[in-house]
Amino acid sequence: MEDWTKAESAKAEGNKFFQEGKYAKALAAYSMAIELSEDDDGLDSLDGVSKSKNPSVQIYYANRAFCHIKMENFGSALVDATKAIEAKEDFPKGWYRRGTAQMALGRPKEALRDFMQLCKLAPNDKDARDKLKQCQKQVNAEKFAKAIGCEKTKPISETVNVEQMPVDASYTGPVYVSGACTSDFCQQLMEHQRKELVIAKKFAYQIVLDMIEMLKTSSTLVDIEVPDMGEVTVCGDVHGQFYDLLNIFSLNGIPSEQNPYLFNGDFVDRGSFSVEVILTLFAWKLAYPNHLHLARGNHETRNMNKLYGFEGEVTKKYDEDLYQLFCEAFCLLPLCHVINQQVFVVHGGLFSKDDVSLESIRKVNRDCEPPDEGLMTEMLWSDPQPGRGRAPSKRGVGVAFGQDVTENFLKVNNLKMVIRSHEMKEEGYEIEHDGKLVTVFSAPNYCDQMGNKGAFIRLDGKTMTPKYKSFAHVPHPNVRPMQYANPMLGQLMGMA
Template sequence: MMDDFKNEKRLHRRYAFQIVLQIREMLQALPSLVDIDVPEGKHFTVCGDVHGQFYDLVNIFQLNGLPSEDNPYLFNGDFVDRGSFSVEVILTLFAFKCMCPSAMYLARGNHESKSMNKIYGFEGEVRAKLNDKFVELFAEVFCCLPLAHVINGKVFVVHGGLFSVDGVKLSDIRAIDRFCEPPEEGLMCELLWSDPQPLPGRGPSKRGVGLSFGGDVTKRFLEENKLDLVLRSHEVKDEGYEVEHDGKLITVFSAPNYCDQVMFQLRGCSVTRTMDFLFLQLVTMPHPQVKPMAYANNFMGLFS
């Protein structure tokens, strides 16, 4: 399937239906906060936003190995939109999850939602490459994605960030009813949308949704939940990753040459039980001459 995708071929809708229906059943059975155990001596790779850049996803697997029980991955949200190969990305990730559930973990990002998909290209791409039925089916599956993961009881992995109030416990996140479109406020919204800031305290979000939170907020959340680190995505970084908040927060972004405009060097990380990190170097890969946002007709219409 991946070879066909690389050659710009499409998967028959029958098989796409089988993959998406199977992944829906698997995701529905998961909690909103998933615990991951990485045995001592084993490694675990966390990737940030991929945003429909299928050829860069293929490059990650070529550099770091295909997902397997001995080489597991967590893709930390924003699989789709902006890049024009989102269908290929999402079917590849879902297929690996179906083939070997312990090889692939998936978290929801702010772009796994109807409103974002309508504007930033995924909905139009799905209509073009599959059909209208898949638009609603993907939207339903996205509502089943877990909101966060905890690795070895120490690393909190979330797409966006932390909260507008102190005292949020992991049990509160487990209790979130996530089977809905993301609300505009509250814990679920903030998990998907928030960003760190250099100053202490909290401030308004530059995105207009969620909030900005300082190192003191990160420190208190970690201490209250007996965690060591927040690992998140959601933001473009010049080097592909950034360490902030006195080493207690790492952002990792996995879409090199994002939207064919920005050149990056570093983009993924391998997390071991001993909390050592290896940042996997990525360079942009050539892709067919289909521009980012090629299917975002509704978005482009806003400016016409």
């Protein structure tokens, strides 16, 4: 009884942290509740299955699964939701959480089975029925896409006719001239978008089409050369936080030949100004192709865009064809960069096997959606872990890798350090693996609730010594994050 009381207290504490957006602390509290609920002997005498004396343990697992979903740890969410179901098979939230995790992992067929079971358990729950319909819609859409894919239809970039797109006579915004993008245009575009105005559809299309043509000449791994007297700035995830992107340029200067940038993936999703972010970055890339570098992140993918808002935002502000154009461009983005033959920059992290060479990375075919496994997927999804060795990823994709993995990769390729992004950090950056690996994250007060700082890193060409700059968030118009996200990632039936 005493452990049950302590477990309930830990759950209540977890709920409080969750409501405050402190998901890591909530996770720890729910873990404590689960630990307090474990059976003393640990095994049921009949079937050898671990049991709990606490009749509420399925709630603790479901709540912890909710935390993992919020933190994008979908693999761990799947495990916890399954444990909630095993603890109490007729517990609706267990099926709800598992279906949501399956969807986030790109497994709509498995999610459909979970939501069907959810609706059997909660036949009068309108939200459950809505989720089932959304899931069925996605499964059917994928079947349709697969069917028409067999017909080898041409990509949108080869069929769209930009010349026939009219520009309204009342339009007073910046005018894009294909093949002649300048710093002045980029600054006009940023100011126009800062006022919550959209650039004319014709010009948005042309920017993305020109970007596609430029990226076709790029490669999976791009080498960047910085002169001894020069510097380069590396930024992490921006995630649709356009006004914080403007603040980066205010603090650190706009891109130029003398002030080059590398943006390390996850430009879009979550924040509701992703269109503004990506058009701005694409425009600067067109203006300074050798001094503004862009790497693909795990959110520059169809599966993430469908869930976390970019698809919905583009189709709301423009149309479906422009979204398809963005998808083409994303598939052509480089996966990683090497600066001055010393610093490896990648969105996610390293690999499930040792001795991966830069040459083997160069040979990776990037022009596709990420497969279930392999070098490309690990570069987009992996995370560092303390200590040594490897472990399954809490995200359900990629791998968690230790200091020895980082050291092996650097030694094999005669490199100095790894810079990666992909994870929010309280100060906007974190130094790990004895200084050989750094995470940089450039979306402050992530999703308007995390309270973290953003950061960027400046590296000088002569010594490649990192200098870190943290910064706070700035105000933005009253449009909430995830405004355009899939309803599947809504309230998720709340906490228990």
